[in-house]
Amino acid sequence: MKQRKLHGAKVGTLEGAIGREAMRDIVGSIEGEYRRYKALGEGALGQVTDAQLCQAGDGSNSLATIVWHIAGNLASRFTDFLTSDGEKPWRDRESEFVARAVTRAELTDKWEAGFAVLFGALGGLDDARLHGTVTIRGVALTVHDALHRSLAHTSYHVGQIVFLAKALRAGEWKYLTIPPGGSAAYNQAPFAEKPPR
Numbered sequence: 001m002k003q004r005k006l007h008g009a010k011v012g013t014l015e016g017a018i019g020r021e022a023m024r025d026i027v028g029s030i031e032g033e034y035r036r037y038k039a040l041g042e043g044a045l046g047q048v049t050d051a052q053l054c055q056a057g058d059g060s061n062s063l064a065t066i067v068w069h070i071a072g073n074l075a076s077r078f079t080d081f082l083t084s085d086g087e088k089p090w091r092d093r094e095s096e097f098v099a100r101a102v103t104r105a106e107l108t109d110k111w112e113a114g115f116a117v118l119f120g121a122l123g124g125l126d127d128a129r130l131h132g133t134v135t136i137r138g139v140a141l142t143v144h145d146a147l148h149r150s151l152a153h154t155s156y157h158v159g160q161i162v163f164l165a166k167a168l169r170a171g172e173w174k175y176l177t178i179p180p181g182g183s184a185a186y187n188q189a190p191f192a193e194k195p196p197r
Contacts, residue, residue: 027130030147031122032195034154038115039195041070041158043176044165045107052168054101061097063164067107069096070157071114077136077150078121082129086136086146118150 045053045063056062061069076091102110125143133140141149166173178186 026144027122027125027147030151031119033151034115034118034122036192036195037151037155037158040176041067041111041161044158044162045111047169047172047174048165050104052165053104053107054099055168056099057164057167060164061160062099063161064100064102064107065097066157066161066164067111068100069093070154071110072096073153074114074118074150077146078117081121081146082132082134082143085138086134122147 045067048063052063054062054064056065072091072093073096076088076093077086079088130143132143134143134146135141136146136149162176175182177192
């Protein structure tokens, strides 16, 4: 089979090139979904008052607590992602759930730090590494399984952030997705079908 060029790179076969591009597309898609949920969380956090960031309901975590947990999880899982266990000895998971009083700046710094570790790790993935294994608490997972597991975990907790922020803002809430009664208008101009870049 002839050598071909794909996006300017010479490859041995077209099939090999498509495989490499598809795996990068998958990582890019996963990263895009992380960015979509990051933006959704930020849209919710941006609507609450500073005092509401640390306000917990009956038996529920505060927004600050959820942010601390997401950031702690991402930092632990994606620091040395391919070479060390995802549950780092320095992580104190239990402390992530302790009620805390923090400023908006502290909360934003924590949030950004966790996602920075994640995006740094995703940027370094290549085809060969995607087929490898990582461990979390000593349990081996393929890289793609670990990524999907983490994405599901993050999106679950971002959903909690949105739910709690909406409850705190009540009638002042501005919808982050399609508002009630807005489906027909959205279908005419769908703006959120692709994640932010």
